[in-house]
Amino acid sequence: MSNSFRDKYPDEVQPWPTNKSFAMNRDCGTQEQTAAPSQSAQLDNWFTYHDASPDQVTRYQSIRAAARALAEAILINAPNSPDRSDAIRKVREAVMVANAAIACGGW
Secondary structure, rough: OOOOOOHOOOOOOOOOOOOOOOOEOOOOOEEEEEOOHHHHHHHHHHHHOOOOOOHHHHHHHHHHHHHHHHHHHHHHOOOOHHHHHHHHHHHHHHHHHHHHHHHOOOO
């Protein structure tokens, strides 16, 4: 009896992309996925500190001010509830993702 994913779930998508490069793990004979060069450059960009330029600081401040206004409108108009808390959390998340887009140059 085979234990492969494809045998157990023939109609499902493989648990890993097939168009990626793989390297053999010598310890246990399994395959490990490695990042393609362009993906590696993207990861380097995402996980490297980016010192903010004066222009970027202005854009960060603009986004934070708009997000604060939205969060305040949510607090004033939405009843105290888990949904209101989630809405505020998503505004905070949107600010973080927008700031990452600015810091990483749109990557």
